Amino acid sequence: MLFSDLTINENEPIYIQIKKYLEEMISKGLLPHNSKLPSTRELSLLLNVSRNSIISAYEELKSDGIIYSISGKGTFVNSDNNISNSHWNINYKNFENDYMKTANKMDIMKSEIRWKSGQISFKSISPDGDLFDMEELKKSFLNRFNLEGHKLLNYGYAQGYKPLIDYLHRYMNKKGVNTTNKDILIVNGFTEGLNLIISTLTNKGDYIFCENPTHNTSIKIMKSYGLNIIPINMDENGLDFKDLDMKLKKYKSKIKFSYITPSYHNPTGMVMSPENRYKFYNLMKKNNIPIIEDGFNEELLYSSSHIFPICSLDNNSNGVIYIGSFSKILFPGLRIGWIICDKNLIDRLESVKRCTTIHVSFLDQGILYDYLQNGAFEKYIKKTRKFYGDKFNFAKQCVEKYIECDYILGDGGLHLFLVFKDLNTRKLLNECYKKDVIFMPGDLFYIDDKGQNTLRLGLSRLSDEDIEKGVKIIGETIKELDHK
Numbered sequence: 076m077l078f079s080d081l082t083i084n085e086n087e088p089i090y091i092q093i094k095k096y097l098e099e100m101i102s103k104g105l106l107p108h109n110s111k112l113p114s115t116r117e118l119s120l121l122l123n124v125s126r127n128s129i130i131s132a133y134e135e136l137k138s139d140g141i142i143y144s145i146s147g148k149g150t151f152v153n154s155d156n157n158i159s160n161s162h163w164n165i166n167y168k169n170f171e172n173d174y175m176k177t178a179n180k181m182d183i184m185k186s187e188i189r190w191k192s193g194q195i196s197f198k199s200i201s202p203d204g205d206l207f208d209m210e211e212l213k214k215s216f217l218n219r220f221n222l223e224g225h226k227l228l229n230y231g232y233a234q235g236y237k238p239l240i241d242y243l244h245r246y247m248n249k250k251g252v253n254t255t256n257k258d259i260l261i262v263n264g265f266t267e268g269l270n271l272i273i274s275t276l277t278n279k280g281d282y283i284f285c286e287n288p289t290h291n292t293s294i295k296i297m298k299s300y301g302l303n304i305i306p307i308n309m310d311e312n313g314l315d316f317k318d319l320d321m322k323l324k325k326y327k328s329k330i331k332f333s334y335i336t337p338s339y340h341n342p343t344g345m346v347m348s349p350e351n352r353y354k355f356y357n358l359m360k361k362n363n364i365p366i367i368e369d370g371f372n373e374e375l376l377y378s379s380s381h382i383f384p385i386c387s388l389d390n391n392s393n394g395v396i397y398i399g400s401f402s403k404i405l406f407p408g409l410r411i412g413w414i415i416c417d418k419n420l421i422d423r424l425e426s427v428k429r430c431t432t433i434h435v436s437f438l439d440q441g442i443l444y445d446y447l448q449n450g451a452f453e454k455y456i457k458k459t460r461k462f463y464g465d466k467f468n469f470a471k472q473c474v475e476k477y478i479e480c481d482y483i484l485g486d487g488g489l490h491l492f493l494v495f496k497d498l499n500t501r502k503l504l505n506e507c508y509k510k511d512v513i514f515m516p517g518d519l520f521y522i523d524d525k526g527q528n529t530l531r532l533g534l535s536r537l538s539d540e541d542i543e544k545g546v547k548i549i550g551e552t553i554k555e556l557d558h559k
């Protein structure tokens with residue numbers, strides 16, 4: 076500590092000793108440029124000397140230009156010392172590992188066209204924040220905080236907040252999932268869930284089956300960990316089982332996992348039929364390939380009754396790792412998702428979670444739990460289904476009216492996927508951008524270089540008026556491109 080090694084002697088005036096001491100500290104670079112010195116009062120108390128001695132020492136140093144004062148703020152070091160001023164420049168690019176390089180290269184927030192104020196953007200598939208039940212959430216916050224704020228603000232358990240885990244067990248039971256041999260780990264949204272599984276259960280060079288196209292973030296995670304992604308084609312009927320059969324024959328012994336989003340698949344918005352869910356599950360079971368099921372968005376079915384997750388077919392087995400998230404309907408900013416799978420695997424993943432982020436915020440989990448269990452969630456779901464269902468139908472009608480495409484995909488969710496015969500949607504995007512309309516070019520969702528003739532329209536945060544206006548502009552621009 077500063078001044079702890081200063082011993083005042085009787086041979087020299089005190090203020091000279093303090094001055095010399097400070098000069099030495101500054102010249103050695105131990106007191107950096109612009110750092111604040113103690114006030115004269117504080118220092119006199121600390122050194123047990125008169126305040127006048129300190130004032131004299133500071134005055135001398137000031138007249139030598141070594142320190143300066145700012146009225147009302149204090150006294151500061153003015154050092155041109157080589158140590159504190161010399162430049163140290165590390166090139167951190169040379170340190171980057173493959174994970175960082177890939178995550179950075181594939182960061183579409185940096186590489187893709189950005190939204191500008193005034194533009195109609197079909198890029199986002201985030202929920203509309205105006206629908207959030209702020210009053211109910213506020214009540215849940217206050218209630219949970221009053222009940223156990225002191226607990227929620229302290230360290231919690233890596234596996235998650237027990238009442239929320241129990242709630243999700245019951246929630247998954249209602250979806251038909253037998254949770255007897257399974258357990259739950261609370262994670263920071265689907266994204267952390269997939270990251271945890273891929274980073275701990277695969278090694279660089281492993282093979283994984285994946286629908287093509289698929290969620291861009293999932294591709295990024297798998298590529299960041301150096302996986303060989305074997306794409307299984309999707310067409311207007313969903314997963315191409317012939318392609319899957321062919322690739323099973325070719326890669327069977329090498330494939331470690333399959334990753335699939337059976338409900339409101341991103342980007343196609345398709346929902347896999349119950350028959351195909353059975354077929355897929357049994358094929359993977361027969362070939363001993365565990366399934367990573369992405370259960371996001373399951374709540375957003377508008378047109379028919381709920382379809383069971385593939386995980387519910389797993390019954391007493393442990394072949395499916397299900398990752399759930401409410402991100403597309405409820406407070407994605409809370410970043411809360413869950414993994415439900417084999418008990419022993421959850422036990423191992425819990426240790427990894429503890430080792431990486433310790434746990435998801437207990438305050439956030441507590442508030443979400445309160446909100447979910449008090450019945451507000453059911454009411455909210457009904458409201459959002461109707462709201463997004465109407466928007467989805469309206470947008471589909473607009474696309475049918477204004478855009479000539481080969482086919483429109485989407486059984487629900489917050490987006491539509493358009494496939495064209497031979498239109499380059501990157502070119503289309505550039506032209507639409509000039510007219511202040513943007514969307515997601517479909518190639519971002521493909522594992523190979525396909526999808527240049529596709530695009531995704533996110534609808535959730537746009538008014539009907541903007542949807543119609545934007546879709547019309549896209550349609551007109553396609554016609555203009557046709558005539559060029």
Ligand SMILES: Cc1ncc(COP(=O)(O)O)c(C=O)c1O
Pocket residue numbers: 200263264265266267290336340341369371400401402403407411412
């Ligand atoms: C296929 C898919 N899964 C999961 C998610 C949700 O991820 P998270 O819970 O990390 O927000 C998304 C979000 O867009 C998605 O498209």
